[in-house]
Amino acid sequence: MTDIEGQALAADLETAVREVAGVTGLFRVGGVLSNVADAGAEILGLEGARPPLVRVDTAEDGWSVEIAIGIDGIAGSVETSRRVHETIHALCAARGIPFTKIQVTVAHVDESMRKD
């Protein structure tokens, strides 16, 4: 798989994960430096260069996928992250893509919709 194919996969994964019940959004995986670089690219009018929010990397024996999500507090992080994992797994499997790791991290919980 080429880098371009990897980026296309990341974009498709991003679309699929946004459809998962309980997911409110995606956040960029990575530290401040990569985020600053992205912001710099936007300032320079290079928005097209902005990488997908899902990180897809090559590994020795397959691919690894990393994703950071925001979730609806009512849905619960445990159940929602499990569903996201299943979604990524199913999409990769359907395309015959070998992967070594699927890492899902909840970075934000939106509690505003919870009625107490």
Add this chain to the structure above:
Amino acid sequence: MNEHDTPDARVLGLEPEDLDGHTIEELSDYLEAGCRPPDPAIDESPGCRIALEALERLRRLSPELLAADAEAEPEPDDSWVQRILSGIALDAHSGRRIPITVPVANADLGITEGAVRGLIRATENALPGVLIGKSRFDGDVTVPGEPVRIQLDVSVPYGEPIPGLVDRLRHEIDVRLRDHTTLHITAVDITVHDIRRLPDPTEEDR
């Protein structure tokens, strides 16, 4: 450090990376402007989102508290505000990655420490008048099954029996932690640091 010092980044222990390069002051201004125009750099940062939500709750409550303070005390005491802001700054830091253990093969699931602190703070929604300062996890949250004890500093409204309020707060936190983590919580220790006098709602003209 003087507890009456104006809160700033240094006092709050806030580093630029905690808020993806933004400051609490910038976020406060953004909130004041109704989050308009939208700033993707803020909206797409989980740390900024956590801090914005906490600041919004604090903003809704603080005028009442400050007004009550002005009636009750010769000099307004901003130390409680500082403690709350300090906690918000801590929440914004993503911190450690806490594993979520599920019986699914090859599933590497987790939640950031900042997100968990943020949802603990969001229990303020369920208990009007309660403000959460700092929360601390005692125990290694990165090791599945490890016993973890949670310690909270809170400010509570005057007039509510504290034991009942603390029990309700502990229950709300327990519900959220069960929904969002697989942590092995052994206790939630709550320390009431401030009792704030709120205006009597029956005396307000609405």
